[in-house]
Every structure is written in structure tokens, then in C-alpha cells.
Amino acid sequence: MTKQISFNLFEMNTVGHISHGLWVHPSNTRHQFNDLDFWIAEAKLLEEGLFDSVFLADVIGTYDGYRAGPETALREAVQIPSNDPLLVIPAMASVTSKLGFAATFSTTYEPPFAFARRASTLDHLTKGRFGWNIVTSYLPNAARNFSLDDEVAHDDRYAIAEEYLDVLYKLWEGSWDDDAVVRDRDNHVYTDPSKVRYINHVGEHYKVAGPHLSEPSLQRTPVLFQAGSSARGKAFAARHAEGVFVGGTTLESYAKNIADIRQLAEENGRGRDHVKTFASAVIVVDKDRESALAKAEEYKRLSRAEGYLAHAGGGGIDLAAYPKDALIADILAAENRAGRDNSPENRRYAPGATVGEALERLTNFDQSAFYVAGSPTEVADAIENWVATTDLDGFNLRQFLTPGSAEDFIEYVIPELQRRGLYRTAYGESTLRERLFGAGQQRLFDEHPGARYRGGAHLN
Ligand code: FMN
Numbered sequence: 456m457t458k459q460i461s462f463n464l465f466e467m468n469t470v471g472h473i474s475h476g477l478w479v480h481p482s483n484t485r486h487q488f489n490d491l492d493f494w495i496a497e498a499k500l501l502e503e504g505l506f507d508s509v510f511l512a513d514v515i516g517t518y519d520g521y522r523a524g525p526e527t528a529l530r531e532a533v534q535i536p537s538n539d540p541l542l543v544i545p546a547m548a549s550v551t552s553k554l555g556f557a558a559t560f561s562t563t564y565e566p567p568f569a570f571a572r573r574a575s576t577l578d579h580l581t582k583g584r585f586g587w588n589i590v591t592s593y594l595p596n597a598a599r600n601f602s603l604d605d606e607v608a609h610d611d612r613y614a615i616a617e618e619y620l621d622v623l624y625k626l627w628e629g630s631w632d633d634d635a636v637v638r639d640r641d642n643h644v645y646t647d648p649s650k651v652r653y654i655n656h657v658g659e660h661y662k663v664a665g666p667h668l669s670e671p672s673l674q675r676t677p678v679l680f681q682a683g684s685s686a687r688g689k690a691f692a693a694r695h696a697e698g699v700f701v702g703g704t705t706l707e708s709y710a711k712n713i714a715d716i717r718q719l720a721e722e723n724g725r726g727r728d729h730v731k732t733f734a735s736a737v738i739v740v741d742k743d744r745e746s747a748l749a750k751a752e753e754y755k756r757l758s759r760a761e762g763y764l765a766h767a768g769g770g771g772i773d774l775a776a777y778p779k780d781a782l783i784a785d786i787l788a789a790e791n792r793a794g795r796d797n798s799p800e801n802r803r804y805a806p807g808a809t810v811g812e813a814l815e816r817l818t819n820f821d822q823s824a825f826y827v828a829g830s831p832t833e834v835a836d837a838i839e840n841w842v843a844t845t846d847l848d849g850f851n852l853r854q855f856l857t858p859g860s861a862e863d864f865i866e867y868v869i870p871e872l873q874r875r876g877l878y879r880t881a882y883g884e885s886t887l888r889e890r891l892f893g894a895g896q897q898r899l900f901d902e903h904p905g906a907r908y909r910g911g912a913h914l915n
Pocket of ligand 1: 511512513514559589590591592593681682683684685686687688689700702735851
């Protein structure tokens with residue numbers, strides 16, 4: 456059977472997420488992100504388009520590495536101003552019944568108990584449509600917002616994340632039995648206390664007694680997404696993630712990275728197909744090739760190098776401070792950042808690249824690994840080819856314009872994919888996990904590490 460491809464809209468509760476400069480376009484509504492109406496309209500549009508989910512990125516600090524301050528990020532609206540991604544979800548859920556919501560939350564700075572409850576609340580309010588993008592955060596400024604002087608070292612962040620997840624699984628999977636809530640009016644028993652337990656977690660970083668404050672939601676553990684690309688990040692994904700954002704520079708490298716992650720999942724006792732793989736899709740489409748290319752030219756004209764530089768400088772090096780022919784590898788070594796510098800942008804620098812080449816790459820969206828500008832047929836051909844060649848399961852669609860990019864995709868690409876049997880023609884399942892793994896799979900697979908706490912096993 457032909458594989459149907461997943462599509463999420465890549466979003467952020469902010470003006471400029473990754474398409475810097477485009478906010479000035481007259482048809483772009485991004486400046487309305489403070490209004491619920493903005494999110495409600497988007498949710499309705501995506502559900503009409505039968506999208507899998509809206510995928511909300513997040514950062515908890517600002518990009519102030521470029522030119523040693525936040526001025527450029529502020530001027531160019533590079534992920535500031537930005538609001539909390541979790542809080543727009545209930546409004547979007549209230550006008551939809553199938554669309555999923557995946558939101559980013561960091562494991563590094565806030566202890567796990569409150570997030571466990573917020574996530575359960577969202578899974579209840581969305582009726583099992585909530586997913587969590589697990590990040591460990593890469594901005595030095597974020598550390599300074601949470602009582603630290605500098606970033607927690609990269610691998611230490613993953614060690615903290617491991618324990619964080621362990622606490623969450625205990626709360627989500629182990630603290631309450633499915634039949635704990637009895638609502639027995641005659642006997643005045645709302646919850647059967649014998650079916651709810653403390654978790655009494657004591658670890659290196661956290662001490663959490665429990666019990667979990669929320670009763671079990673449809674999915675219990677939200678669908679877990681992750682985008683680690685370091686060795687430590689991949690190992691973490693192979694243990695925990697159900698959706699993985701795979702990196703790469705070419706079709707071949709994507710194919711290899713996808714095969715690797717499936718292999719690693721298997722080595723962790725999980726099924727190869729218990730991990731869905733996603734890539735970023737940069738698509739400019741219109742009724743024909745000529746119009747699409749004209750549109751891409753317009754986006755390029757409005758793109759702001761300063762915005763991309765501020766974005767890249769937030770987590771790493773200030774490219775503006777170096778001559779164009781300086782080698783990135785030398786700069787990383789000189790700044791003692793090698794092995795520590797983990798923003799997705801910095802990972803794009805090829806090892807032998809010069810500052811000039813890195814600048815080119817950062818500011819030209821047409822150098823993205825999956826970039827296609829063309830007619831509906833050309834775009835569908837590229838998508839089909841990628842999925843067939845790499846074993847990819849889906850894409851996060853980048854926005855240049857809101858709502859224009861999603862509208863274009865829905866108008867031009869989806870019908871063509873549907874004709875080829877590559878895109879759903881109606882929603883089936885209702886929870887997000889079932890959307891990814893099929894009807895009946897509301898909960899984690901039994902082989903997933905979170906499942907070991909079911910029924911209170913392994914808690915003490
Ligand atoms: N990091 C964040 O702090 N917030 C995000 O919203 C976020 N979204 C990401 C989305 C995608 C598609 C990718 C590829 C990465 C994203 N990241 C985000 C960064 C990753 O969480 C991760 O830190 C990065 O890919 C480097 O991998 P490493 O942590 O294993 O070194």
C-alpha cells in the first residue's frame with residue numbers, strides 16, 4: 456500500500472520564526488500572533504487541509520550573541536517578541552476535533568512536576584491530540600533567565616533530560632490506574648485511593664513525591680517528538696522519541712540518518728517503525744512553475760540577512776566579527792565552542808566552511824536540504840521522491856507567509872498528493888498517537904521505556 460505522508464505546519468508563537476524579514480509582506484498576518492483569532496483561523500485552516508498537526512517551536516531566551524546584544528533580534532523580530540506555545544492550544548482545540556498540537560518545552564530549566572500536569576491538562580482538553588517536542592535548549596541567554604550564569608554543558612543537559620523523562624513517565628504512566636476515577640455518587644467516592652500512588656522519585660537532579668495531580672488522559676504520555684542531531688541527542692531520541700526530526704544535507708545523508716535512527720531504536724528494544732521520521736520542507740508553490748519562481752524571488756528580496764545572522768549568533772558564534780575567509784572550524788576552536796555549540800543553524804556549517812560560505816548558506820533558504828519551488832506536479836514529484844528514497848514519514852512545512860504558505864500548500868499540493876494516494880482524503884483516528892501509528896494505538900507501545908511504570912510497577 457502506498458504510504459500516506461504526514462504534514463505538520465511549523466509554527467512558533469512569535470512574529471519571525473525561521474523566515475526572517477518576511478513579516479513586512481502586506482499579506483502576512485504574523486504580527487497578529489498576540490490575538491486568539493490568529494490561532495483560531497490557523498487551526499481551522501489546517502484542519503480543512505487535513506494536516507497532522509501544528510508544530511510549535513519555542514525558545515526561553517533571546518538571541519543576543521550577534522553584535523553582542525539583542526538589538527538586531529529585536530529590530531528584525533527574530534523570535535522576539537514571543538509568547539508561550541502551550542497557551543494557544545486550548546483555543547485551537549476548541550474549534551477543531553482532529554488536528555494535533557505538538558509544542559516545544561525544555562527539560563533543562565524547570566523541574567518536571569508542573570510540566571507533567573500542564574501536559575496532562577492539554578491532553579485532556581484536546582482529547583488526546585497533544586504532542587511534546589522535547590528540547591534541552593541551546594541559548595546561553597536562556598540559562599541567564601533561570602538563575603544560572605551560563606549554559607549547562609551539552610551532554611549534561613541530556614543527562615538531566617533522561618531523569619526528567621523518567622519522572623514524567625512515573626507520573627503519567629504509573630501514578631494512576633485507568634480505573635482509579637469511579638465517580639460513585641452513592642458511596643461518596645470520586646477516586647478510589649487504592650488505585651493512585653506516590654511515585655517517590657529520588658534522583659540526582661529531582662525529588663518528586665507525587666501523586667500526579669491529573670487523572671489519566673487519553674494518551675497519558677503525549678506523543679514525544681525530538682530533534683537531537685548529536686550522538687547524545689540521537690541516543691536520546693532512539694530511547695524516547697516517537698517522532699524524530701532528522702537532519703542532513705543531501706537525500707543520501709537523510710536516508711542514512713533515518714536508517715541509523717531506526718537501527719538505534721531497535722537496539723533499544725523498540726520497533727523500527729515505532730519511530731516516525733520528519734524533515735523540514737521548504738516549499739514555494741503556485742499554479743505553475745513561473746509563478747512559483749516569481750514568488751520565491753519575492754521572498755528572497757524580502758529576506759533579511761541581519762535576521763538570519765542574529766538567529767545564528769544566538770546560540771553560537773558572531774559571524775559578523777570575523778573576516779569572510781576565516782574557517783568556521785578555527786573560530787569554533789578559538790572560542791572553545793567545539794562540541795558545545797548546538798543551535799540547528801550552527802550545525803549547518805560544513806566543517807571546512809569559511810565564514811563567507813556559512814553566510815551564504817544561512818541567508819539563502821534555497822540551500823535548504825529539501826527546497827522546491829515549482830508547479831504542483833513538480834512539488835509533489837519532489838515529495839514523492841524524497842519519501843521513496845529516504846524512508847521518511849513526513850515533513851514540517853516552513854512558512855514564509857501566514858496564512859499564505861499553508862493556503863498555497865492546501866490549494867496546490869494536497870490535491871496532487873491525494874491523486875497519487877500519498878495524502879489522506881479524510882481524518883480517521885482522533886488521537887495524535889493513532890494518527891501516527893494507527894487506530895487503537897492511543898498509548899505508548901509496550902516496548903517504550905515509559906510503559907514499564909504501568910500499574911505502578913518499578914516505582915520504588
Ligand atoms: N530547539 C529549541 O530549543 N527549540 C525548538 O523549538 C527547537 N525546534 C527544533 C525543530 C527542528 C525541526 C530541529 C531540527 C531542531 C529544533 N531544535 C529546537 C533544536 C534541537 O532540539 C537540538 O538541540 C538540535 O537539533 C541540536 O541537536 P543536539 O541537541 O543533539 O546537539
